[in-house]
Amino acid sequence: MKVSGFTIVRNAIKYDYPIVEAIMSILPLCDEIIVCVGKSDDDTLGLIKSIDSSKIKIIETVWDDTLREGGKVLADETNKAFAAISKDSDWAFYIQGDEVIHEKHLPSIKSAMQQYINNKKVDGLLFNYKHFWGSYNYIADSRKWYRKEIRIIKNDKNISSYKDAQGFRKNDDKLNVKQIDASIYHYGWVKPPKAQQAKQETFHKLWHTDEWMKQNVPQVEQFDYSPIDSLKEFRETHPQVMQQRINKINWQFLFDSTKKKQSLKLKLLMFIEKTFGWKVGEYKNYKII
Secondary structure (H helix, E strand, O other): OOEEEEEEEOOOOOOOOOHHHHHHHHHHHOOEEEEEEEOOOOOHHHHHHOOOOOOEEEEEEOOOOOOOOOOHHHHHHHHHHHHOOOOOOOEEEEOOOOEEEOHHHHHHHHHHHHHHOOOOOOOEEEEEEEEEEOOOOEEEOOOOOOOEEEEEEEOOOOEEEEOOOOEEEEOOEEOEEEEEEEEEEEEEEOOOHHHHHHHHHHHHHHOOOHHHHHHHOOOOOOOOOOOOOOEEEOOOOOOHHHHHHHHOOOOOOOOOOOOOOOOHHHHHHHHHHHHHOOOOOOOOOOEEO
16 A cells, blocks of 8 residues: 655745645655655755654645635645556545644554555545634634544545545545544644744735735734634644644633533523534535445
């Protein structure tokens, strides 16, 4: 079984992306990792080159910042990386620059790839998600967060990145996937408040117009993590590759997870989801088989 990893990144240092940790977390499962490094305002290229592994293959790209509708440039760059993986790879493991795999899940991920490698009905593997917010001690658990997404796909060039690169499609159809016993640890909302604010002021431009930006993104020095409706405390362990970054945290965010800033309707929907595992009205960019 041959596995290729692939990812995209730009301005990782400027916006404090844990891209090195992301890559290192999937390295044990991959025979190669394609990293499309976009032209940056910092030394992101040097950062990726500093990773001590012969498995890393770098492709330098230039992002088309005119593709501002729906984050299309992210899918564009993701497709460049996917197109560059070895033709004889069986699986392609996609990881975003703020996503990390816990080492405890590596055996089950490998087992699932081995189990479904020759099953032509299976297009990909579906992961659960843990979305961290404000600090490494809280997980966002309200209805606005997606619970699952595809991160491993067959090396089938009929598959391509979909919309803003959150998921994938095959000839515009949803992929047939198997749910696996593994989670993505998503750290996109755990950054120093200044870095998070800078990211907001730039990243939303991939989706929206300048006018929308003026109306919806406050021009402040630091991002305010406090206006969040629901969090729960995280009492497990983080991936080992994240530990050094976690030890360097230099800001404080506290939240009373017993107090939910939600309407009665939302509280009822959350109760149904947590009790029965059914998220009413959930959008699914995949077909579980």
